[in-house]
Amino acid sequence: MPAPTSSRRKLLVLMPTAEEHLAQFRQRYDVIYAPTAEARAQAVATQGAEIELVVTIGAVGLRADEIAAMPRLGAVAAQGAGYEAIDLAAARARGLTLWNGAGTNDSCVADHAMALLLASVRGLPQQEAALRAGVWRDALPLRPSVNGRKLGILGMGTIGLRIARRAQAFDMEVGYHNRRERHDALGSRYFGSVLSLAEWADFLVVAAPGGPATRHIVNAEVLKALGPQGHVVNIARGSLIDTQALAAALAAGELGGAALDVYESEPKPPEPLLGFRNVILTPHIAGWSPESVQATVDLFLENARRWEAGEPVLTPL
Numbered sequence: 001m002p003a004p005t006s007s008r009r010k011l012l013v014l015m016p017t018a019e020e021h022l023a024q025f026r027q028r029y030d031v032i033y034a035p036t037a038e039a040r041a042q043a044v045a046t047q048g049a050e051i052e053l054v055v056t057i058g059a060v061g062l063r064a065d066e067i068a069a070m071p072r073l074g075a076v077a078a079q080g081a082g083y084e085a086i087d088l089a090a091a092r093a094r095g096l097t098l099w100n101g102a103g104t105n106d107s108c109v110a111d112h113a114m115a116l117l118l119a120s121v122r123g124l125p126q127q128e129a130a131l132r133a134g135v136w137r138d139a140l141p142l143r144p145s146v147n148g149r150k151l152g153i154l155g156m157g158t159i160g161l162r163i164a165r166r167a168q169a170f171d172m173e174v175g176y177h178n179r180r181e182r183h184d185a186l187g188s189r190y191f192g193s194v195l196s197l198a199e200w201a202d203f204l205v206v207a208a209p210g211g212p213a214t215r216h217i218v219n220a221e222v223l224k225a226l227g228p229q230g231h232v233v234n235i236a237r238g239s240l241i242d243t244q245a246l247a248a249a250l251a252a253g254e255l256g257g258a259a260l261d262v263y264e265s266e267p268k269p270p271e272p273l274l275g276f277r278n279v280i281l282t283p284h285i286a287g288w289s290p291e292s293v294q295a296t297v298d299l300f301l302e303n304a305r306r307w308e309a310g311e312p313v314l315t316p317l
Contacts, residue, residue: 009308010047012070014040014056015079021297028301029053044069053077053307055300058100058210059237059266061085067094075307079296080105080287081159082237083317084210098317099303103158104295105287110162112286113205113235114170116259120231120280121146121203123257129277144229147171152201154194154218155208155236156182163205164188175200178208194218198225203233210237220245224254231257235286238263238270247272250279261286 011029013022025031032051034043043051048069055077056062062076064087076091078100091098119125123143130140151167153160156178164174168187175189176182177197182190191197194217198204204226208214218232218241226232232255234241243264249255250273257278263270266284273279303313 009052010050012043012047012051012054014054014060014062018293021293024297024301025055028304053304055079056086058082058084058086061087062091063087064090067091067096075099075304077101077300077303078317079300081157082210084237088317097307097313099307099313099315100317101296101299102315104299105289105292106158106162108289108292109159109207109235109286110166112261112282113159113163113207113233114166116233116235116261116280116282117151117203117205117231118146120233120257120259120278123278125280126277146203149173149202150175150200152176152191152197152204153188154197154204154206154240156185156188157207157209159235160205160207161185163207194222195225198222198230201226202229203231206232206234206236206240208236208240210239215239216242216245218242218246220249223249226255228253229256231255231259233258234260234262236262238266243270243272247276250276 008030010032011025012032012034013025014034016035022031022033032043032047034040044066049071051070052072053075054062054073057079067073067087067090073096075097076086078086081100081102083100121144127140147170149172151172151174153163153174153176156176160176164185167174174187175191175197176185177191177194191200206218220242223245246258250258259280261282262284269281299315303315306313
């Protein structure tokens with residue numbers, strides 16, 4: 001096996017990262033920063049033999065051929081909670097240590113989910129546009145409240161639990177669909193399918209993991225079940241909602257509105273949805289705040305320290 005050219009471990013960083021956080025990585029590692037496809041391919045081809053640690057995000061991932069090209073690789077970390085594009089089978093076959101950033105941005109994502117829900121139901125963008133155009137409230141339709149309404153949550157993980165608590169503080173009734181019923185989801189009603197949840201709910205927040213098992217789990221039937229007064233919010237992964245079905249439901253008046261932070265077309269905007277006034281779009285920033293991003297860096301560095309020391313990591317995959 002080739003010997004490393006530096007006494008410090010080489011860390012490959014595959015996602016866009018602020019300079020202040022790269023500086024923290026550089027305090028401990030010889031950092032190879034490769035946030036683009038071209039830089040990534042070059043880094044693996046020219047320095048793969050020396051790379052011992054990779055940090056990525058769920059949507060960027062790490063492929064099996066890249067793992068094979070890094071014979072010294074010992075650990076792979078997903079900076080956020082998601083890890084759907086990391087080839088786990090290849091990583092585990094190599095015996096790599098795997099971890100993610102679970103828990104670091106849960107509250108920030110839950111806050112953003114509620115902000116999107118409130119903005120969509122209350123029609124805040126439309127009302128601001130009307131005001132700027134000189135239209136006063138008397139000429140505008142009344143928008144419903146969220147209090148007392150039924151909120152469905154698809155995916156009751158740690159983020160889903162936080163969304164549920166926030167919704168309950170708004171006096172909303174909460175239901176959820178999950179791979180299994182959770183007995184710690186206090187005050188929330190379990191539904192055995194996404195469709196039955198949508199039929200019951202006034203609004204639906206998508207908070208489940210991405211991947212093949214959940215692709216287009218929110219389909220035309222689910223959207224129609226929400227109804228013309230229903231709203232859907234997605235802060236999970238773009239793949240969970242069928243974009244074409246969502247556009248069709250909006251065009252047909254079968255859905256009241258949508259507020260999305262994630263898209264199938266990322267980082268390009270969702271073209272089929274851009275013409276709808278009742279669609280709110282944010283650029284996959286639900287988990288981004290100074291506090292949450294720093295927390296992901298801190299957790300990565302602590303897990304890396306534990307890995308190097310032969311200790312169990314805090315958030316293993």
